Amino acid sequence: MAERRVTAAELRDRCSAGACWLLRGSSVYDVSSFVKFHPGGEQLLQDRAGTDIQRDLDGPPHRHSDNALRWLEQYYVGEMEPEEPSQQHLRERGNHYTKKSPPSSSGVQFKTFYPETDLVDWEKPLLWQVGHLREKYDEWVHQPVDRPIRLFQSDLVEWCSKTAWYIVLAVWAPIVLYLTWYCLSELSQGETRLFSSFTKEFSIPVPMFCFFPLFCIGTLVWTLMEYGIHRYIFHMNPPASNYFLITLHFMLHGQHHKAPFDSSRLVFPPVPASFVIIPLYLVLQVVLPPVVGLSLFVGGLFGYVAYDMTHYYLHYGSPTKGSYLAWLKSYHVRHHFEHQKTGFGITSTLWDRPFNTLIPEDAIKDY
Numbered sequence: 001m002a003e004r005r006v007t008a009a010e011l012r013d014r015c016s017a018g019a020c021w022l023l024r025g026s027s028v029y030d031v032s033s034f035v036k037f038h039p040g041g042e043q044l045l046q047d048r049a050g051t052d053i054q055r056d057l058d059g060p061p062h063r064h065s066d067n068a069l070r071w072l073e074q075y076y077v078g079e080m081e082p083e084e085p086s087q088q089h090l091r092e093r094g095n096h097y098t099k100k101s102p103p104s105s106s107g108v109q110f111k112t113f114y115p116e117t118d119l120v121d122w123e124k125p126l127l128w129q130v131g132h133l134r135e136k137y138d139e140w141v142h143q144p145v146d147r148p149i150r151l152f153q154s155d156l157v158e159w160c161s162k163t164a165w166y167i168v169l170a171v172w173a174p175i176v177l178y179l180t181w182y183c184l185s186e187l188s189q190g191e192t193r194l195f196s197s198f199t200k201e202f203s204i205p206v207p208m209f210c211f212f213p214l215f216c217i218g219t220l221v222w223t224l225m226e227y228g229i230h231r232y233i234f235h236m237n238p239p240a241s242n243y244f245l246i247t248l249h250f251m252l253h254g255q256h257h258k259a260p261f262d263s264s265r266l267v268f269p270p271v272p273a274s275f276v277i278i279p280l281y282l283v284l285q286v287v288l289p290p291v292v293g294l295s296l297f298v299g300g301l302f303g304y305v306a307y308d309m310t311h312y313y314l315h316y317g318s319p320t321k322g323s324y325l326a327w328l329k330s331y332h333v334r335h336h337f338e339h340q341k342t343g344f345g346i347t348s349t350l351w352d353r354p355f356n357t358l359i360p361e362d363a364i365k366d367y
Contacts, residue, residue, distance in 0.1 A: 004078030065338035131243035162264035179298040218299020227351035
């Protein structure tokens with residue numbers, strides 16, 4: 001099949017129509033569908049529409065990783081026709097076009113660029129295939145692609161494995177609000193005491209205002225759990241010979257690293273999440289006075305909801321340039337594309353610092 005040729009006039013017309021076509025040397029890429037996900041913000045790519053971005057890819061200020069360059073190839077359109085001298089302005093930095101609303105589809109078929117297609121059959125569920133990759137699994141799973149992943153053969157089970165971001169809010173936010181009201185109501189009665197099961201004489205009363213520090217402690221404990229789960233469970237290194245552990249890793253987190261912009265798999269489904277949340281609730285109810293344990297629990301539950309919402313936003317949101325969230329988005333994207341063995345904090349880098357897993361500052365650039 002002959003390679004598609006792109007004329008300077010077509011490049012100009014596409015960009016004028018609102019599409020974001022970029023050049024890398026003589027190669028042309030349509031990144032219109034990726035613009036809203038770019039960690040540097042939409043405007044950065046839109047401002048470069050129709051220009052050669054090779055210098056930007058190589059840095060400074062931001063050197064793009066091998067995975068980022070591999071990712072770009074998914075949007076390959078074709079090669080530029082040789083330019084006439086009068087057309088050279090199309091490739092000069094700073095020549096921008098009047099933008100209209102971007103079309104829903106450019107109608108261009110991208111070059112297939114999935115070097116791993118010989119390793120798995122993308123037309124079949126991947127969950128039962130990845131265990132056979134053995135020693136190739138770790139490298140394969142950390143080469144992200146822009147395509148949806150199907151895990152299960154059954155349509156029902158596959159549907160249950162996906163969750164929209166607002167489902168997390170709809171299920172857990174009302175519970176957080178109700179438990180907060182309940183704890184405050186119970187503590188306001190002044191009957192809750194610590195150590196009352198050991199001694200009545202020296203038991204310590206727990207006033208209502210203690211709910212707020214208990215809530216904050218619960219949230220802080222969640223951030224440590226978030227870090228530990230992400231580092232030691234989601235990023236476990238399954239032995240190449242263990243089919244079960246490779247499959248488990250892919251189901252828990254590997255599929256997210258393979259397809260980081262699959263919006264249906266960015267938050268945790270409520271049913272499996274409850275298998276962790278309910279046991280924690282029961283433990284706190286047994287170990288501590290019920291209302292004290294519940295106050296810690298609701299803080300932790302709030303931390304979990306904040307974690308899931310933050311994670312979704314870091315993938316799909318467009319934070320203001322120079323803001324903390326913009327920096328955190330860049331930090332998390334670096335974790336996906338280049339530093340998969342560090343940068344385990346999602347809502348913050350609090351625990352990356354003492355545990356020495358912080359992504360180096362010189363590897364994180366705020367575009």
